[in-house]
Amino acid sequence: MSGLLTDLYELTMAAGYVAAGKAHERATFELFVRNLPPNRLFLVAAGLQQAIDYLLNLRFTADDIGYLRGLPQFSRAPEAFFTALGDFRFSGDVFAVPEGTPVFAGEPILTVRAPLLEAQIPETYLLATISFQTMIASKAARVVEAAGGRGVVEFGTRRAHSPEAGTLAARAAYIGGCLGTSNTEAGRRFGIPVYGTAAHSWVLSFPSELESFQQLQKLLGPSAIYLIDTYDTLEGARKAASLGRPLWGVRLDSGDLNELARQVRNILDDAGLDDAKIMATGDLNEYRILELTAAGAPIDALGVGTELATSADKPNLGAVYKLVELETGGEKHYTAKLSEDKQTYPGSKQVFRYRDRDLIACSWECPTCATGPGGEAEALLRPVLIRGALVDDLPDVHRARQRAAAARKRLPAACRSLYDEHKPYRVEYSGELLALNEQTRKRMQESAP
Amino acid sequence: MSGLLTDLYELTMAAGYVAAGKAHERATFELFVRNLPPNRLFLVAAGLQQAIDYLLNLRFTADDIGYLRGLPQFSRAPEAFFTALGDFRFSGDVFAVPEGTPVFAGEPILTVRAPLLEAQIPETYLLATISFQTMIASKAARVVEAAGGRGVVEFGTRRAHSPEAGTLAARAAYIGGCLGTSNTEAGRRFGIPVYGTAAHSWVLSFPSELESFQQLQKLLGPSAIYLIDTYDTLEGARKAASLGRPLWGVRLDSGDLNELARQVRNILDDAGLDDAKIMATGDLNEYRILELTAAGAPIDALGVGTELATSADKPNLGAVYKLVELETGGEKHYTAKLSEDKQTYPGSKQVFRYRDRDLIACSWECPTCATGPGGEAEALLRPVLIRGALVDDLPDVHRARQRAAAARKRLPAACRSLYDEHKPYRVEYSGELLALNEQTRKRMQESAP
Numbered sequence: 001m002s003g004l005l006t007d008l009y010e011l012t013m014a015a016g017y018v019a020a021g022k023a024h025e026r027a028t029f030e031l032f033v034r035n036l037p038p039n040r041l042f043l044v045a046a047g048l049q050q051a052i053d054y055l056l057n058l059r060f061t062a063d064d065i066g067y068l069r070g071l072p073q074f075s076r077a078p079e080a081f082f083t084a085l086g087d088f089r090f091s092g093d094v095f096a097v098p099e100g101t102p103v104f105a106g107e108p109i110l111t112v113r114a115p116l117l118e119a120q121i122p123e124t125y126l127l128a129t130i131s132f133q134t135m136i137a138s139k140a141a142r143v144v145e146a147a148g149g150r151g152v153v154e155f156g157t158r159r160a161h162s163p164e165a166g167t168l169a170a171r172a173a174y175i176g177g178c179l180g181t182s183n184t185e186a187g188r189r190f191g192i193p194v195y196g197t198a199a200h201s202w203v204l205s206f207p208s209e210l211e212s213f214q215q216l217q218k219l220l221g222p223s224a225i226y227l228i229d230t231y232d233t234l235e236g237a238r239k240a241a242s243l244g245r246p247l248w249g250v251r252l253d254s255g256d257l258n259e260l261a262r263q264v265r266n267i268l269d270d271a272g273l274d275d276a277k278i279m280a281t282g283d284l285n286e287y288r289i290l291e292l293t294a295a296g297a298p299i300d301a302l303g304v305g306t307e308l309a310t311s312a313d314k315p316n317l318g319a320v321y322k323l324v325e326l327e328t329g330g331e332k333h334y335t336a337k338l339s340e341d342k343q344t345y346p347g348s349k350q351v352f353r354y355r356d357r358d359l360i361a362c363s364w365e366c367p368t369c370a371t372g373p374g375g376e377a378e379a380l381l382r383p384v385l386i387r388g389a390l391v392d393d394l395p396d397v398h399r400a401r402q403r404a405a406a407a408r409k410r411l412p413a414a415c416r417s418l419y420d421e422h423k424p425y426r427v428e429y430s431g432e433l434l435a436l437n438e439q440t441r442k443r444m445q446e447s448a449p
Numbered sequence: 450m451s452g453l454l455t456d457l458y459e460l461t462m463a464a465g466y467v468a469a470g471k472a473h474e475r476a477t478f479e480l481f482v483r484n485l486p487p488n489r490l491f492l493v494a495a496g497l498q499q500a501i502d503y504l505l506n507l508r509f510t511a512d513d514i515g516y517l518r519g520l521p522q523f524s525r526a527p528e529a530f531f532t533a534l535g536d537f538r539f540s541g542d543v544f545a546v547p548e549g550t551p552v553f554a555g556e557p558i559l560t561v562r563a564p565l566l567e568a569q570i571p572e573t574y575l576l577a578t579i580s581f582q583t584m585i586a587s588k589a590a591r592v593v594e595a596a597g598g599r600g601v602v603e604f605g606t607r608r609a610h611s612p613e614a615g616t617l618a619a620r621a622a623y624i625g626g627c628l629g630t631s632n633t634e635a636g637r638r639f640g641i642p643v644y645g646t647a648a649h650s651w652v653l654s655f656p657s658e659l660e661s662f663q664q665l666q667k668l669l670g671p672s673a674i675y676l677i678d679t680y681d682t683l684e685g686a687r688k689a690a691s692l693g694r695p696l697w698g699v700r701l702d703s704g705d706l707n708e709l710a711r712q713v714r715n716i717l718d719d720a721g722l723d724d725a726k727i728m729a730t731g732d733l734n735e736y737r738i739l740e741l742t743a744a745g746a747p748i749d750a751l752g753v754g755t756e757l758a759t760s761a762d763k764p765n766l767g768a769v770y771k772l773v774e775l776e777t778g779g780e781k782h783y784t785a786k787l788s789e790d791k792q793t794y795p796g797s798k799q800v801f802r803y804r805d806r807d808l809i810a811c812s813w814e815c816p817t818c819a820t821g822p823g824g825e826a827e828a829l830l831r832p833v834l835i836r837g838a839l840v841d842d843l844p845d846v847h848r849a850r851q852r853a854a855a856a857r858k859r860l861p862a863a864c865r866s867l868y869d870e871h872k873p874y875r876v877e878y879s880g881e882l883l884a885l886n887e888q889t890r891k892r893m894q895e896s897a898p
Contacts, residue, residue, distance in 0.1 A: 005616065005634040008636070010648075016664055071636075073669060077668065128606055128610075128615055132614075161581045162617050163574045164611055183455075184453040187453075196522065198462055199459075201572075201772035204785075206469075207777075207896075216465060231893065232787075253791075315759045315761055316608045316759045318755075335653040335654075337649050337653070338681075
């Protein structure tokens, strides 16, 4: 994992920390989302596996270092900086919310505590990794919610922000509740179920639509899903029905999906194929799916691509990675950003989840109620790396998906709305954290000018 | 490059083509964008280098094939399919519009002509690769247009859809007109200039803001850009000014950028630092930049992150990859999709660019006016791979960027608007193509039912 996949300023700052004799000061950074995006009442944490893989494998090769030496920005960098890069091994501690956990604005999803140089360099990669997958898992949870029990398959790689983004989107969408993906690499790499139908090119490559369906049935048997809209959807449905079993069903990809689904359902039923299913695809998102389900369209499964794999209505989260503590000059300093529109809270934190609310507290607080599974509150941030080593295997995507499903059920019903803007879930700050915040801001305002 | 990074249905269709004895039929697919996104009057083609790298290196390992064998969808696949995957080498022809070229809706950006199996499997990867970079290069062109000559640097990797997407976004943004990127890996991999400043964590890690600036100056000298909004922006500017030269300038990241830039400019000028520059960052996009430039804010450079690297106002293009020709049963068949809302044109095409309009024609047409550089029209689609081999080295990002800049200047001025909805550029279809379309549709409608 090349250490160069980061913003240049992480590396110039690292050089500066070495020059200032600060590279080994112990720093704590927290990664969190400032505000919930429009219409989102919660997020689903995801991407931790890739974040940890990165930290465990982050290295600088001789080539990497040679490239940096050639840049004007490093012409005054101390030699010890380049040595530090050559020796780079992440040796810090990481605490994180398990994948699949619902999280809210301001709650750390990941905390890094490490020597300043080691904690600074990963900022860019960690942000891109956690915030992208969290965004997609959260979008998937919405789509699955709208589908009301109908299966949703992620079909979006072709429209994702690069093929690799599509593969990671498939992973996150599965955690968020999708049944699986069309991305074969994601299937193999992460053990996610893979699904597929056939394209218009399949139908067009045969002399007739009927022949294309016959060939598909021969190949796929009970997995055969006929795409019936290449010529005329209802004619296509009749041809599919004429072939009888085995088949899984048919796919609608254009037109008025509600109306067509009803007519196609009748065609299938009239042919005695009441077990044949109807899948709908074609620029779907949670809003259009909600319309279809509200209208009672006889659709059994949904393939969602572009809008899911790009989180089209909100294609980025305002995730940030903020320095909250630094052990410098022999004592611990709490830090925060004072600028009006981008304030942050100082100090390393823990999030305690009660039945109906969250409490963001200082990490050293231990509310008597936070007594683990048997107690009243759950501490969301758990140790993942200690002194650079994995504490325990990370849960795989299947467990993350189960966690997400179970946790969603425990959220107040109002949180599952696709539209609500009044943020029904209470997230509070502990008295001790509020006091630390006041104190830190006062100290910073006094010492700054 | 694992062949599995594609949609499952590309592979099941490939198996079906083998089963039906059609895998070697010569197919032509075209990749194009159906409609220009809102507010976009042109797109900038990008991503070809990665698309070609993929085609040249696409392979299926024994592991890949073993994975597919274990899937239920391949239980009836013929053995010859797995053999074909093991032997896979792309042996087809590729024609493409050079990176950096403006393109319009319906114009093929890439044409693949190959045996059906070889042309079908790459669909997903090619779409994700070309459409993502084209989208970002197009967005960058808008941002650069709004900046009106001020330098724009791409800062978005942390908000991109995975770190790899950020690296490719940096490449595309450079082609679209950015000066460079903060992504160090993109700098090394593609030879793009890299830039950076310092983060709030840098400022906060020192006992005082002034000390953090002093250290930065020591490290970076004339490249030093002070981030001045951690405590109080104007105070920050005064501290930066107090250090005198060398410096590049300061960065504003929050607050009213126009107002602050004016006050900071005064502070710098009063200190005799009239050559010190002001960079603005913080959730910028082409619309906000246009406001700032229209207001005459004294900003010299802009760092644009999230909105650029995710093309936030339109995070996906409706790019498609459509079968337009197939040589089957000893003769050439032209194909198109008839469904009302997603029609396509049959036959392999060429795009001729005249001074003020484009003509989409059949690939075998040779308008007398299309006589190359000396003539009146330019043929945009050029051979890239012939029988699986590179015809010529692809232009690098620097030449693609020059091409984009020169081509933008040649577009009618109205095309460069950031808002206009009336699509001022004329794209016409040749008489021969329109006739082929009529003919094909008639034949398909007659033969289909």
